[in-house]
Amino acid sequence: MATIPLLQVERLTIGFGREKPVVHEVSFEVMPGETVGIVGESGSGKTMTALAVLRLLPPGGRIVEGRILFDGKPLHQFSEAQMRQVRGGDISMVFQDPFTCLNPVMRVGDQVAEAARLHRGRTEGDPYALALQMLRAVHLPDPERIARRYPHELSGGQRQRVMIAMAFICHPRLLIADEPTTALDVTVQLQILHLMQEIQRQQGTAVLLITHDLGVVAYTCDRVLVMHEGRVVESGSVDEVLERPRHPYTRRLLEALA
DSSP: OOOOOSEEEEEEEEEETTSOOSEEEEEEEEOTTOEEEEEOOTTSSHHHHHHHHTTOOOTTEEEEEEEEEETTEEGGGOOHHHHHHHBTTTEEEEOSOHHHHSOTTSOHHHHHHHHHHHTGGGOOSOHHHHHHHHHHHTTOSSHHHHHTSOGGGSOHHHHHHHHHHHHHTTOOSEEEEESTTTTSOHHHHHHHHHHHHHHHHHHTOEEEEEESOHHHHHHHOSEEEEEETTEEEEEEEHHHHHHSOOSHHHHHHHHHHO
C-alpha cells in the first residue's frame, strides 16, 4: 500500500492586498520521515510558503487559493484555536534568528518547559525535567546550568540548540526549519545540521527545510524544490536536481556554490 503524504500543498497562491501574488500555484508533498528542501534566493517566496503552512503569514498576507493538507486535514480551513493545537504539537518550527524568538526575560529552561506544558497531552512527566532532558539531547554542556541562563547569556549556536530542543520536545510529526544555520559560522552550521538529523531519526520526524544554500540541501535533503520569483521552477530528488539541473536558475545557484 502506498504511503500517504504527511503534508500536501496544492496550487498554493499567497497575496497581499491587490498586489501581485508573492507565491504562485506552489505544489509539493512531504512524506512521513523524509526531508524536503525549498531553496531559492531572498524574496523567492520560500519562507512565505512555509509560514502559510502554519497560518503565520505577516499582516495583510492571505492564501488566495490552494489547499494545505496535513495528514489529510485541511489546515487552510482550520480556525485559529485549531491551529494553536497544531503549532508546536504536530508541526514545530525553527526560525533563522533564535534571539528574536526567545523571551529575553525568561530563563531558557522555563521556556523549553513551557513548550511541553502547552501540549501536555503529547508529553509525559514533569515539563521542567523534560526540558532538561531535551537540553541534554541537543548536546548542550551542563544543561542544568544552561537552563538557568537567559538567552543573551548564550552563544548563537547555543541559542539555536535551545530552539531545536523546544521544537522537538513534543515529538512533532513535521518540523519546518527556516534557514536554521544562516547566522552561524561554518563549523557550528554543520554541528546544528547533524544534530537536527540525529533527533529527526530518533523521533521519525519529517522536515521541511527552507534555505538559500544548495550545499545544505545536498547534505540534508531527500528531495528539493527550487523557487524563483514565487514559483517552483524545478523539483525532484536531490541527486537528480543537483547533478542534472534543467532550469537556468538552478544552474546559476550551482555555479554560485562552486
